[in-house]
Amino acid sequence: DAMVIQNPRYQVTQFGKPVTLSCSQTLNHNVMYWYQQKSSQAPKLLFHYYDKDFNNEADTPDNFQSRRPNTSFCFLDIRSPGLGDAAMYLCATTPSERQTQYFGPGTRLLVL
Amino acid sequence: AQSVTQLDSQVPVFEEAPVELRCNYSSSVSVYLFWYVQYPNQGLQLLLKYLSGSTLVKGINGFEAEFNKSQTSFHLRKPSVHISDTAEYFCAVSDRGGSYIPTFGRGTSLIVHP
Numbered sequence: 001d002a003m004v005i006q007n008p009r010y011q012v013t014q015f016g017k018p019v020t021l022s023c024s025q026t027l028n029h030n031v032m033y034w035y036q037q038k039s040s041q042a043p044k045l046l047f048h049y050y051d052k053d054f055n056n057e058a059d060t061p062d063n064f065q066s067r068r069p070n071t072s073f074c075f076l077d078i079r080s081p082g083l084g085d086a087a088m089y090l091c092a093t094t095p096s097e098r099q100t101q102y103f104g105p106g107t108r109l110l111v112l
Numbered sequence: 113a114q115s116v117t118q119l120d121s122q123v124p125v126f127e128e129a130p131v132e133l134r135c136n137y138s139s140s141v142s143v144y145l146f147w148y149v150q151y152p153n154q155g156l157q158l159l160l161k162y163l164s165g166s167t168l169v170k171g172i173n174g175f176e177a178e179f180n181k182s183q184t185s186f187h188l189r190k191p192s193v194h195i196s197d198t199a200e201y202f203c204a205v206s207d208r209g210g211s212y213i214p215t216f217g218r219g220t221s222l223i224v225h226p
Contacts, residue, residue: 040221041219042217042218042219043202045213101156103156105153105154108153
């Protein structure tokens with residue numbers, strides 16, 4: 001089945017230790033998104049790619065970076081995680097028709 | 113720019129009872145509307161969407177929603193809920209022909225009691 005895959009599902013890191021979360025998709029969608037979701041809150045958009053065109057949200061901290069080496073893969077890099085970065089990180093995709101978003105299962109990040 | 117208001121942060125209901133989760137939006141242009149469901153420790157899954165045409169939209173798991181343009185609402189309903197419907201529900205809106213980035217509401221936690 002075509003889908004959005006996120007690895008790992010759970011990630012534990014230490015305060016200040018760089019961490020990378022990965023997302024892959026078999027849907028061949030043009031657009032990929034990264035969201036941060038804290039407990040009992042709506043997903044907060046960090047950035048998105050339209051093909052290779054990177055779009056950063058104005059309030060996304062510099063600590064967060066992203067890479068999209070090809071259509072299928074997208075990475076979220078957190079350079080120096082703080083305790084406040086503990087959250088669920090969701091990857092989503094959209095075809096160029098700009099309608100439904102397809103979400104991965106998420107990676108729950110714990111910062112010790 | 114658009115915004116979404118989900119008036120109820122939590123809705124408790126007994127199994128087999130009907131439920132309505134409320135969603136109101138504001139936008140200066142025509143919109144697409146969505147309801148997503150999120151089960152614990154999972155990503156969001158599309159329940160249903162309104163793009164055009166009939167204002168009554170049927171989705172998965174027996175849910176439906178009605179688009180009311182005059183009241184700028186898109187309330188989600190189910191006539192008889194199950195324990196397995198316990199989850200977080202998010203309403204989202206995006207502009208037609210504009211930015212394709214959806215705006216999410218804060219979510220409503222549906223808690224179904226036996």
